[in-house]
Amino acid sequence: MDAWVVARPGPIGxxxxxxxxxxxxxxxxxxxxxxxxxxxxxxTDLHLAEGDLPPRRQRTVPxxxxxxxxxxxxPGTFPAGARVGVAWLRSTCGACRYCRRGLENLCPHSxxxxxxxxxxxxxxxxxxxxxVYPLPAGPPAARLAPLLCAGIIGxxxxxxxxxxxxxxxxxxxxxxxxxxxxxxxxxxxxxxHVLTRSxxxxxxxxxxxxxxxxxxxxxxxxxxxxxxxxxxVGDLVPVALAALDRGxxxxxxxxxxxxxxxxxxxxxxxxxxxxxxxTANTRADGRAYLAAATAxxxxxxxxxxxxxxxxxxxxxxxxxxxxxxxxxxxx
Numbered sequence: 001m002d003a004w005v006v007a008r009p010g011p012i013g014x015x016x017x018x019x020x021x022x023x024x025x026x027x028x029x030x031x032x033x034x035x036x037x038x039x040x041x042x043x044t045d046l047h048l049a050e051g052d053l054p055p056r057r058q059r060t061v062p063x064x065x066x067x068x069x070x071x072x073x074x075p076g077t078f079p080a081g082a083r084v085g086v087a088w089l090r091s092t093c094g095a096c097r098y099c100r101r102g103l104e105n106l107c108p109h110s111x112x113x114x115x116x117x118x119x120x121x122x123x124x125x126x127x128x129x130x131x132v133y134p135l136p137a138g139p140p141a142a143r144l145a146p147l148l149c150a151g152i153i154g155x156x157x158x159x160x161x162x163x164x165x166x167x168x169x170x171x172x173x174x175x176x177x178x179x180x181x182x183x184x185x186x187x188x189x190x191x192x193h194v195l196t197r198s199x200x201x202x203x204x205x206x207x208x209x210x211x212x213x214x215x216x217x218x219x220x221x222x223x224x225x226x227x228x229x230x231x232x233v234g235d236l237v238p239v240a241l242a243a244l245d246r247g248x249x250x251x252x253x254x255x256x257x258x259x260x261x262x263x264x265x266x267x268x269x270x271x272x273x274x275x276x277x278x279t280a281n282t283r284a285d286g287r288a289y290l291a292a293a294t295a296x297x298x299x300x301x302x303x304x305x306x307x308x309x310x311x312x313x314x315x316x317x318x319x320x321x322x323x324x325x326x327x328x329x330x331x
Contacts, residue, residue, distance in 0.1 A: 001123035004310045005059040009051035012318045016049040017311045022061075025118065027126040032078055033071040034086060034127065037141035039120030040065035041305070041313045041326035042149050042176065043232065044088070047256045048115060049314055056116050062310075063328075064088040064113040065148040066120025067141040077129040083141075085133040085290075086125060087148040088112050089280055105156075105280040112280075121310050123330060133286055136294055143300050146176055146325040147293050148286075154181030154228075155289035156281040157253040161226035162274075163190055170194075170224040172216055172240050173231030174201035175317075176325040177253060181228065182208055183298045184289075193220040195240075196231070200323040204301060219243060228253055234260040241268040241275065249274045302327045 007018035027033040045062040047053040066086040070078045078084060092099050092107035099107050113119045113127060135144055154177040163169050169185050171178050174196040182192050186209045194205035194213040202213035212221050216236060223245035229236055232254045238261055240250050252275070263269060301324025305313040313326040 002307060003061050003118070003122035005061055006049050006055060007059060009049060009055055011050055012046065012311075012315050015311065016051075017314065019308065019310075022122065024124045025126045027072060030074055030128050030130070031126045032073040032084065032129050032132050033124060034066065034068040034084060034132075035071050035124055036066050036068040036120050036122060036330040038067050038145045039063040039328045039330055040145035040148070040150065040176070041310070041317060041328060043317065044149075044255050045114065046314050046317055047232075052256045053115070060115065061118035061120075061122045061125070062114040063120030063122070064115075065145045065150070066113075066125060067135060067145045067148070068125075068330075071124070074129050078132070078134070083135045083137045085135045085144065085148045086113055086120060086127045087131070087133065087152060087286060088114075089283065089286075090117055090131055091128050102282065102284070105282050110280070120330070121328065131283065133290055135290070139297070142302055142304060142327045142329060145327050146180065146300055146302065147290060150176035150325055151180045151293060151298070152281050152286045152289045153177055153253060153278065155184060156285045157181060157228045157230075157251045157278045158184055159285070160249070160251040160276050160278050161228050162249045163188075163226040165189065167191070167225035168193065168222055168245075170220050170227035170240060170243055171205075172196070172227065172229045172236050173233075174198065174205050175230060175322070178228070178230045179204060179208065179301055179324060180298055182210060184292070187296065193222075193224065195220065198320055198323070204323055208299065224248055227251070230254065232257050234258040237261070237275065238263055238268050241273055244273045246271040247273070249276060251276045251278050253278045301325065304329055307331075
């Protein structure tokens with residue numbers, strides 16, 4: 001099968017990805033073999049390719065927003081031909097104190113698709129059946145793929161932000177995850193203010209129903225009850241904290257963030273402002289978000305790339321040339 005591997009982690013312009021031929025993987029006894037139809041391109045893939053996220057194995061196939069059809073599966077799980085999704089969280093131990101408390105996203109023994117095991121930038125992939133999501137057969141695979149990380153992690157970030165009913169939400173950065181999360185918040189009755197450097201992203205935000213859209217370092221037109229930082233830019237943490245009203249919460253949604261400047265206690269944290277990280281997601285988060293997205297399909301802004309253009313998709317992502325979500329069409 002054709003696949004992409006992270007051969008030489010480094011700046012995207014140095015060509016860290018390499019297109020290769022690999023054998024079709026053989027699933028283990030608890031695993032599903034999936035023929036990949038589409039795989040969305042996540043900023044985490046870019047961090048892995050560029051070395052911001054240290055590789056956990058050599059020549060890993062990236063990609064953790066894969067939609068495809070079941071080729072084979074353990075008895076009693078998925079029938080052959082079923083439409084499924086393979087997401088970031090690949091496995092947890094199920095026995096540690098975090099797993100027992102329903103916080104499997106914090107499991108110290110957790111593994112991840114496209115980091116610990118080969119992902120969806122390939123014709124086929126395998127995944128433990130217990131971590132694979134059933135998906136509806138009707139919608140195009142390219143529209144479903146972004147839901148598996150951009151949608152799910154945005155849903156988790158919104159939960160972590162503790163947005164009150166009818167509250168004022170600030171969203172910093174407006175790419176794949178942000179444009180889906182904004183739609184969830186708007187459906188819940190929130191007022192959404194988007195702060196991002198991309199003029200095209202600002203136009204998309206307003207088109208989706210945001211009350212305002214300004215530059216990433218602008219002050220929103222009103223104090224915020226909650227905010228989510230999707231841009232991996234630590235310099236924006238004090239900017240977003242300063243925009244919070246009393247008792248407001250800032251959730252940082254990325255797996256990688258550049259250094260945060262020194263914070264001023266009175267300006268950024270006093271009056272019970274809170275700074276939180278977002279670490280992966282639980283399967284319960286995934287099921288809840290996908291059920292909501294199936295019942296009320298979000299508008300998904302995608303940019304299509306052929307299977308042989310994963311390097312170009314990551315380069316466009318790095319250069320902020322993608323308005324929405326890049327999706328590789330694998331078959």
